[in-house]
Amino acid sequence: MGDKTKTRKKKPPRVLFVIFFGALFLASAVFxxxxxxxxxxxxxxxxRENCSTTSSSVTRKITVQExxxxxxxxxxxCKPLVVDAPAEKNAEAAGFYRVNIEGISSYKAAEISKMQKAVVTRHVDGDTVEVRFISKPAGIINQTEKIRMIGVDTPETVHPKKGVEAFGKEASEYTKRALLNKNVYIALDWDIKDKYGRLLAYIYTEDGKVCHNAKLIQEGYAHAYTIFPFQFLEEFKALEKEARSRKRGLWGDLHDNR
Ligand SMILES: [Zn+2]
Structure with a gap:
């Protein structure tokens, strides 16, 4: 009797914990x-990583869900893992031209004839404007949307804590002059909206020759914003490098503080 009680109270040996959590760790790593x-x-x-059909291509690592x-x-x-994309997620940007799905390799290759037309109704700052779409969009996109331009970051102009950053005003004025009250064409990429509910987009001017996102970097009004992946990331990085080397805009001698 006494012996049995002792056995029941005995704690499981430490080695069992090690095996259990070790297995859990391995499983999660493999998964x-x-x-x-x-x-x-x-x-x-x-x-999959080593597919024979991608050996001569540049590849981009993403999750299977994405x-x-x-x-x-x-x-x-190579038969990689298959997951179901929820239908409602695909419908978020229904009818919109998405450069990632189209597999567009350069911002210059995007086709404005397939993009949604809009008017820029309000200007917020260098990389943010409000647009009104000509046709009523579907999914989670409203007729009027605030757009945060993909892949660029202009110096803040109205940041509550940082105040007016160097060159923020110039960047803001540049966007206002180029876009306010103009017809534009809108293209989307991987993410549809950011955590503030702003539509993430590329803005093309009416003649289709200028992608305003790229133009901002090219002219030295913005940094390439590379924290989140987007289709033209490498291209935008190269545009920034060129703007820096030519000391354009915020890279000029008067604005060496950044
Ligand atoms: Zn493959």
Missing amino acids: GAAQEVYTTPYGGSYH AALAGYKPCRV
Whole structure:
């Protein structure tokens, strides 16, 4: 009797905990790795890391959920993990031209004939404006939307704590002059809205020749904003490098503080 009680009260040996949590850790590591897939700038499929069909392409690592949401299909050669993209997520940007899904490799290659037309109704600062779409959009996109331009960051003009940053005013004025009350064309990328509910977009001017996002960087009014991935990231980084080397705008001698 006494012996039995002793056995029952005995704690499980420490080694069991080690094995249990070790196995849990391994499982999550393996599962986590399986969630990562690879896309290429031109193809409509996503792949495993060492797929034979992507060996000569630049690949981009994303999660399988992101790949499915963006409309990529699992590769038929390497057969990566398959997940279902919720239909309502795909519908978020229904009818919008998305450069990631189209596999557009350069901002210059985007086709404005496929984009949604809008009028810029309000100017907020260098990288944020409000637009009104000509046709009524579907999904989570409203007729009037505040747009945060993808891949750029202009110096703040109205930041409550930082005040007016160097060159913020110039960037803001530049965007106002270029876009306010103008017809523009809107293209989207991976993410539809940010945490503030702003539509994340590229803004093309009416003749289709100028992508305002790129133009801001090119002219030295903005940094390339590379914290979140987007289709033209490498291209925008190169534009910033060039603007820096030519000391354009905020990279000029008068604005060396950034
Ligand atoms: Zn493949």
